[in-house]
Amino acid sequence: MRFLALPFLLLFSSLAAAAEPVTVYSYRQEFLIKPLLDTFTKQTGLETQVVFAKKGLEERLKREGKLTPADVVLTTDLSRLTTLVDMGLTQAVNSDVLSNNLPDAYRDPQGHWFALTTRVRNIYTSKARVGKVEIDYEDLASPELPGTICMRSGKHPYNIALVASIIAHHGEAQTKEWLTGVKANLARKPQGNDRAQVKAVSEGLCDYAIGNSYYFGKMLKDKNQKAWADAVFINFPNQNNRGAHVNVSGAVMTKYAKNPEGAKQLLEFLSGELAQQQYAEVNMEYPVNPKVAPSELVASWGQFKADAIPVYQLAQHYRSAVSLLDEVKFDL
Known part of the structure; x- marks a missing residue:
């Protein structure tokens, strides 16, 4: 048995x-x-x-x-x-x-x-005040754009990953300069979520905003937020060089x-x-x-070139990205 x-x-x-x-x-x-x-x-x-x-x-x-x-x-x-x-x-x-x-x-x-x-970390521009543009992330630090940019907290994981990608391409010293320039160009203290940045552009608070691509689609399908999305162009950054950060x-x-x-x-x-x-x-x-x-909706925004750096390589720059954001007091 x-x-x-x-x-x-x-x-x-x-x-x-x-x-x-x-x-x-x-x-x-x-x-x-x-x-x-x-x-x-x-x-x-x-x-x-x-x-x-x-x-x-x-x-x-x-x-x-x-x-x-x-x-x-x-x-x-x-x-x-x-x-x-x-x-x-x-x-x-x-x-x-x-x-x-x-x-x-x-x-x-x-x-x-x-x-x-x-998802792509896109740069949105006001249809009324800027139009559709060829733009790089690096351009957001240009002294020609004071008071024109809206974005959520730099310490949000989406933005930490973006900063990590800048470090991967330019090193920590240049990235710190870039963060300092972007901060100088902010129209307001970093706040809200990605959709709130597009809303701010539609209300005339800023001309440029940073946000993930899929939020644009969500806003277009939301009757209460469609007007925000209709007020901006979605731009894929760095298409003439390394490609957009994903x-x-x-x-x-x-x-x-x-x-x-x-x-x-x-x-x-x-x-x-x-x-x-x-x-x-x-x-x-x-x-x-x-x-x-x-x-079909996402495809209608057009094809884009993505950053060729494998996403897993960005992780090694995360701690440096957070340190740089603290050094420049980005969110303050």
Whole structure:
């Protein structure tokens, strides 16, 4: 009986593991993620459980340690991906599917994180006062633009990544000069979110604003914000040289995932054509999977050249970027 019971127990254990849900901690919003996870469940039969949060997931994972229920973390930007890795909260994933679906520039070389969407850090200009222009990020520090620029906090992850890209191309000394010049050209103290900057341009508070591309699409589809978007042109910076800075959203498998096989299947699904198309249509982000085209609205803004520096290389400049922002007292 003992010999007969062992295979039965092994089979029971295997079935139980297969039925275990994939638990997701998500910085990405429910309206975007829930439909994706519902489709994943229909395709694979694997259920999911989700914790949505705006902040604090890294600290929660660290506090939970080996007892964490989380298998996957979905993040909104590269800085959070690299923070999870630096805190030792992730594990490498070896997957031919992920390697085939995602270009090298948008994957951690050690396999600890994977980008799922990209967004451009655009420069918006007033239609009435500036028009559509060819512009570089470097131009924002020009002494010819005093009091004309609006942007959110320099310490926001989106802007830290942009500053990191400037460091990657120009070094810390020139980047500090650039930050000093941009600060001198601000129309007001950094504040609000990306949409608030476009709103400020529409109200005549400034002529230039910095913001992520997908917010432009969201404003165009929002009856209460469409007038803001209609008041500006979206410009892709640095098209005559290195290309526009892009940031990413992405995902990791947690170090102590209880369902690593299910987590791997979810990551592979999110990198696939169906999920990538849904990202593109619902949130107006650029798919990372090169087989998937952007939404019709996003495509209408035109093609652009992206910065050739792999996004994972920007992470090494994040601490320097924050230090420089503090040195010039950018937000004060």
